[in-house]
Every structure is written in C-alpha cells, then in structure tokens.
Amino acid sequence: MRRLSPQRAALAEGWPVLVTVFVVGTSFGIVARQAGLAPAEIVATSVFVFAGASQFAMVQVFKDGAAWPLIVATVLLINLRHLLMAAALRPYFTQVTIARRLAAAFVLTDEAFAMAIGWFRRGRTELTYYATFAVALYLGWIAATIIGMVVGPSIGEPRRFGVDFAITATFTAIVVLGLRRRSDAVVAVVSALIAAGLTFFGASVVAVVTAGALAPLLAVLVREDGAA
C-alpha cells in the first residue's frame, strides 16, 4: 500500500469507525431527549464527558431516578478501562509536553486508543495520526448528538445494516494485525471470553477493565514457563 500522511491515513482507515460513532452519537441524542434531558444538558454531556458507553449509562441511571453520586460512580466504573489504555499509550507520548499529553487524554476513547495502537504496532510513531482521528471523533460525536437531539425518532434502526458492527470489525482487524507471537493470540481470545462472560452475567459495567487487566497476566505466566 502506498504511504499516506498520518492525517490522511487516520481518516482513510478510520472512516468506518467514524461513521459508526456518528450513528451511535445520533442515537445518544435521541435517547437522551426521550429520557427528558434538556438540549443544553445533552450537548454539555457530549462536550465535557465525551464517553459513549457511559453517556448511555448516565441517561439510563438518570431515568431510574438515581442520585448524582450514583450516576458519577457508574460513569467512573465504566471508564476505569481508560486508565489501562492511557498507560499503554503513555510510552509513545514521552517526547511531547505535559500540556499536549493532557490534551491527548481529553480525547482518549476506545476507538482512538485502538486506532492509535494499530498505527504504532506497524512501527509508525507519528502522533498526528492519533490527534487527527481523536479530534475528528470528538467533533463528529458532538455534531451527531445535536442531530439526534433535533431529528429525534425519524431515524430508522441502524443495526439492520450492520453499521454497529464496523467498530467491532475494525478492532478485530487491529488485534489480528498486531499479533506477533502465539501468546498474543491466546491473551486476546481469553480477554474476549472473560469480557463476554462478565457481560452475559450482568457485569458489563466492569467487563472490559476486568478482562483487560487479567488476560495480560497469561503473557507473563506463559513466558516464564518457557524460560524455566
């Protein structure tokens, strides 16, 4: 494949994810509106919280009439996984100023993390790839939220066209492209199974952070067995 600039590569590879996130953002606008949130509250949530899954959870818990500390605690639990992601991205950001790192942290999402790791695992180091994708995602998310809020229920069911699967498919591709040894594949499969199991048994709120923290232990154990 010809070499694209990091900015162009971010958009060329990231567009299926961006389109999907746009659809999800639109449905957030719709759902939040139906739950009775005011337009200013809905937009503020997307602008300042900017975390897809937890925004939906916020609306759900809010609808159930929960007190604000419970809402905040739910959001914290769901977003704890970003601690792991930031830790994994940190080594690639050692050359930039603290201010830029803190800016990078604000637009950190599952999607931006996965795309960036996919980029770095190919040996590329340009941070503009991450910045371009993450900012595009942020602006798209806000725009989509507003559109969803305004056009409301006239939007059809996107699942029918498989749009929701674009993110999953892209993430799978990133994992496959990043495989370097047998233990990588084992860790990935085990992690996916743990997260799916936790979700099945109703613990979806902590599924990703738990699976993501546990599965890499296998890589440590497998390697040490090999060395012994």
Next chain:
Amino acid sequence: MIWLSIAGSAVVTYAVRAFAFRVALPTSLPRGVLRYLDALPAAIIAALVGPAVLVPGGAVTRGPELAAVIVVIGVVAWRRNLLAGALAGVAVVALLRLVLAA
C-alpha cells in the same frame, strides 16, 4: 441535579484518562511487568470485541456476529489490510442478519 451528574462525570472521566498520561513510569521495569504492559493493548481491544461478538445487545449471538468476526480474522490474516477486513465484517453481518430476519 443533572448538572451535578454531568460535572461529576466529566471530572472523573477526565481524571481517569489523564492520570496515566501524566504519571511517568519508572524507566527500568521488571521483565514480567514489561511483558504485561506489552500484552495489555491487544487484551483491552479484544475485551471490547468479545461482548460485541458473543453477547451483542446483552443476548447471546444467533451467529452473524461470530461468523463475521471469523471472516474479519481470515481477510486480515490474508490481505494484511485493516479496511478490507472491517468492510468484509460489516457486509457479512448485514447479510446474515437479513437472512435470519427473513
């Protein structure tokens, strides 16, 4: 109350994201820790994929998602192309859902 929820959620979300970006790791880490950190990114991404494939929307998959993910793995392993894999996966999921709905 909703404004408190939004402000609180924004603060905790940003604190989590910024923490690990801000804090420097020691330059020399034990080998086991390095292995752990090396395996971490793929594990997190896989953890995001697992539920979406096996229990999409909270219910056990009827097959389309699982079949699609196998196609994605096959296409990417063969072509080494991210976009081709993603589009193949979406096409398979859309087609199979259509067939199952019929």
